[in-house]
Amino acid sequence: MANKEATARIKINKLLEESGWRFFDSKEGKANIVLEPNVKLTTAQVSALGDDFESVKNGFIDFLLLDEKSAPLIVLEAKAEDKSPLVGKEQARKYARSQNCRFVLLSNGNLHYFWDLTQGSPQVISKFPGPDSVAGYKKFEPNPQKLVDEAVKADYITLTQLPNYANEAGWKTDSERPEFIDKNKLRFLRPYQLRAVQRLQEAVKEGNSRFLFEMATGTGKTLTAAAIIKLFLRTGNARRVLFLVDRLELEDQANKAFVQLLKNDAKSIIYKEQRDDWRKAEIVVTTVQSLLYNGKYQRLFAPTDFDLVISDEAHRSIGGNARAVFEYFIGYKLGLTATPRDYIKRFDTNKPTTRDPRELERRMLLDTYRTFGCESGQSTFRYSLLDGVNDGFLINPVVVDARTDITTQLLSDEGYATVVEDELSDEDEGETYFQRDFEKKFFSENTNRVFCETLMKHGLRDPISGEFGKTIVFAVSQAHAAKLTQVLNELADRLHPGRYQSDFALQVTSQVLGAQQYTINFANNKLLGNANFLPEYRTSKARVCVTVGMMTTGYDCPDILNLALMRPIFSPSEFVQMKGRGTRKHNFLEELFDQDQHELVRHPRKTAFKLFDFFANCEYFEEKFDYDQVLKLPARITSAKPDDDFGGGQPPAGTYQATETDAVRTFQEQQIGLEGMKIDRMFFEKFEDQVTADDVLRQQVEAGQWEQATEYLVKTFFDKPQEYFNLEKLRKAAGVDRRLTVREVLEKAFGRIPSFKSKDELLEEEFGRFVLDYKPADAEHIVAMKYFFKAYITDGRLRTILADGHLTDLNTNPSFGMADYKAVPANWRNLIPTYIKDYVPLNRFL
Incomplete structure (x- = not known):
């Protein structure tokens, strides 16, 4: 027992020091940890503790943590490793009250709880909050009842944008009101958005702290989130909000929306752009991947830094181990998702889990509902695509079933599964799911041309200019996207000689430099120029974006008229997201600057969009996809025994094998210490000097374009004559006891991480x-x-x-x-x- 208590104490001491607490005076400040011999309870206080008081303590507090004025701030109750920290809960509460402390930490060295005595029950944390974080949190005194009682009406956001809007002449005059609203970009909550906010208030009244909004693509999740953020900030139930997204383009999109909607009440920033000043903002937007990578969220933030965490596209942004970022922070949690609960499927627990995308889909969805306390599949609020269509806010597609004899082969139960290339992925997935075989077998030049010709012939035209309507094409892979882009440009040049000059279609994938900006320019109608047909009409010169996975989630481009699925889809949520790119309504007159021509346009509003389906995906999800089926997952396939150097067979091609003997001239052994050889240390330093001197690489790193940067690094620096840099050599040079990733060595070279973790x-x-x-x-x-x-x-x-x-x-x-x-x-x-x-x-x- 004594050993387990001592081990727990050693671990707790280390955790305290890592979080900025001090046992001794130092240049950082005075000691702010008082150990048990110095904090003796009075006889009355000891007596009040009752039978649960551990006699071995003799009336002493384990750790008392002090604030900047050396006043008691936190009572830390330590337990031996073989005891649950919660057994000391009531004991610690009495200790805390005796010292007038609001906060309690409970720990056995391995499992830790943070407890605000004024706010419910202890919550699991993975890192002790630091002195500054808790000092700031101490000033925070939330009152859930204020949140419940707050009056929220349709103009809740409008009152932030323009507080006196109701007294303005433009509002009071009925005929001028639409122009007044448009000019000031005023946003009113729709009835269902208002119901969502009110349902959250009801959930808080019921004692809930986690909420899940299931809202179809195009129904304004960001506007609803803005109303929730205002509700929490205005009622004093949050000091700071963390908004998590799963893609870089959504980071900028969300921040711009919050600036427009809430700038008069709150400051919104993107974390990577204001790393040093984020504490001055009320809303911090970032990608979950950037925080998850290399455990940054634990280094950058304390568990008490955010009082409300919102996860956009929750089933993606907290899927897998990214959920740890979400769980790290204490306080309220809100998830937003466009994926209906109906897509949750059971699976065969007797089969091993694989990286089958359909199983990952199911797993992510279940994780989402479990994370938000919705194991029953009942979200806090739900508004479906059909609800939006029936209420007149969204548009259902016109499905163009254009399958071919070849593509119907993919409808079997064993069909091909393809990996959508994630623009933010940091890991090497290690599998391609037959992607190369798929392209080789099914995508001949003739097949691609048939796809493109069908799209060009039957796609909807722009109602103002008459040119081909803005379109997104979803391809199997980056190589496939390049082929389709080439064919589309050839067809456009044939139909409109000299008009586009290969600007009709554009590949928008992660390997294309500036692809993220392309998506933004396409939405803003300035991709490769604009007004190609009518000078008075601003619309993107590029008419088609060919992508793989960049424009699926949360991409807002309401004037899309055509979507083309030139790939099979097995993920329900992916299908919903792709379809959702076209469901938004749009008035094309907004981009026609010549007012005299407005009356000449007969049908200026978007009332339909076409969904070209070349692989019977719609039929698959409507008729053949069994949402209640048990997934029969294939067994894992291993190619080598764990202990075999070459998989039990011959060495791989290229492995050196000596064919001649030679005499040994010298023989000497030398044990190398932990610091490694000087030549190894110099090798890594030389690598750092070379890569940091490369302007292209530096720009990519500074822009956060990690996928492009890692690809450029490998292509430009790895396995070149003279140095022959590669990951294994760099790992050895750095003395790391595990495999490194390309991104890790980049981050180390550019000072983004201080060292490699063991x-x-x-x-x-x-x-x-x-x-x-x-x-x-x-x-x-x-x-x-x-x-x-x-x-x-x-x-x-x-x-x-x-x-x-x-x-x-x-x-x-x-x-x-x-x-x-x-x-x-x-x-x-x-x-x-x-x-x-x-x-x-x-x-x-x-």
Whole structure:
């Protein structure tokens, strides 16, 4: 017991120091930690503690943390590693009251809780909040009743934009009102948006702190979120709001919307643009990937820094281990999603989880509903696409079924699954799901031409200029997108000689430099120029964007008239997102500057859009897709035994094998220390000097274009004569005990991270995410669970033993034996491996 108490204390001491607390006076400031011998309770206080007081404490508080005036701020109650921190809950509450402290920390060194005694129950945290963070949080005194009682009407946002709008002449005059609203860009909440806000107020009254809004694409989730943000800030129930998105283009889009809607009440910023001043803003917008990468969210923020966290497109932005970012912060949580609960599917638990995109889809959706306390599938508020169409706010598509004999082959149950290239992915997925075979077998030059000709012949035309309507084409891959773009430009040049000069269609994928800006310019009608047919009419010269996955989620371009699915889709939410790009209404007269010509346009409003479906995707989801089916997942395929150097066979091609003998001239052994050889250290320094001197690479890094930067680095610097830089050489030079990624070496070279994390540091991070997600109640077994968690990731033999069910082999397994396995509670023996298979990229730990 004494050893477990001592181990817990050592860990707690380290966690306190890492968060900025001080045991001794230093140049950073006076000591702000008082240990138990210095904080003795009075006899009356000891007596008041009752039977639950641990006699070994002799009436002392474990740790008392002080504020900047050396006044008591937090009581930290420490428990031994084999005890749950919660057993000291009431004891700590009495300690805190005796010292007039509002905050309590409960910890056994592995599992930690933060408790605001004025706000409900203790919450699991993975990092202790620092002195500054808690000092700021102390000034925060939320009152949920104020939030519940706040009157929210249709003009809730309008009153922020223009407080006296109702007294303006333009508003009072009925005939001038539409122009007045348009000129001042006033936004009124639609009835269903108002119901969403009011439903959240009801949920808060019911004692809930987590909410999920299920709203169809095009129904104004951002405007609704703005109203929620104002509600929390105005009523004093939030000091600062974190808005998480999953794509770079949505980051800028969301921030601009909040600036326009709330600038008179709150300051909104993008975190990466104001890293040093983010505390001065009430709304901080960022991508979840940027915070998740290398555990940045723990280094940059304390758990108490945000009182409301909103996840846009929640099933994507908190999918997988990104959920740890969301769970890291205490306080209220709101998720926004366009994916209906009907798409949640069951799966065969007897089959191992794979990276099948359909299974990942199901997993992400279930994670979303579980995260927001909606395991039943009932969201806090729901407004579907059909609701929007029936209420006159959205448009249903005109489906053009244009399948061919070849494409119908993909409708089998075993059909081909393709990976949509994620523009923000930091990991090497390691699988392509037959993507190359797919293109080779199904996309001949003739097939691509048939697709494009059908689209050009039957697509809707712009009602003002008569030219081909703005269109998004979804391709299988970047290579396929390039082929389609070429064909479309050839067809356009044939129909309109000299008009477009290869500007009709544009490839918009992650490999194209400036692709993100292309998406913005397309929405703003200035992609490659504008007014190509009518000088008075501003519309994008480029008429077609060919993409893979960049323009699926949250992309707002209401004047889209055609969508073309030139690829099969197996993900329901992906299909909904793609279709949603065309559902918004639009008045094309907004871009016609010659007022005299307005009356000449007979049908200026968008009342329909065409969805060209070349793979019977609509039929698949309408008729053949069984939303209640049990997914039969294929077994994992391994190509080599864990202990075989070459997979049990011959060495791979290119491996050096000596064919001649030679005499040994010298023989000398030298043990290299942890600092490595000087030549190794110089090798990495030389690499840093070269890459940081490259202007193109520097610009890409500063712009956050990590995918382009990593591709450029590999192409320009890796495996070139003279140095032959590569990841393995750089890993050895840096003395890192695990595999590195290209992005990591880039971030280290450009000073974005101070050093590379060790294998064990990454393992600790991953386990912390697991604890945040599952919040294990049997915390006394947390040490055994952590040992199992780490061993399962790092020990390939252990994974094989458990997968094969040969538990007796644990008796001879050196790193994790039968006694270790039995120490893990039975219910966690399956859950931990399942979690790791789903959310932990094992290749990082090789």
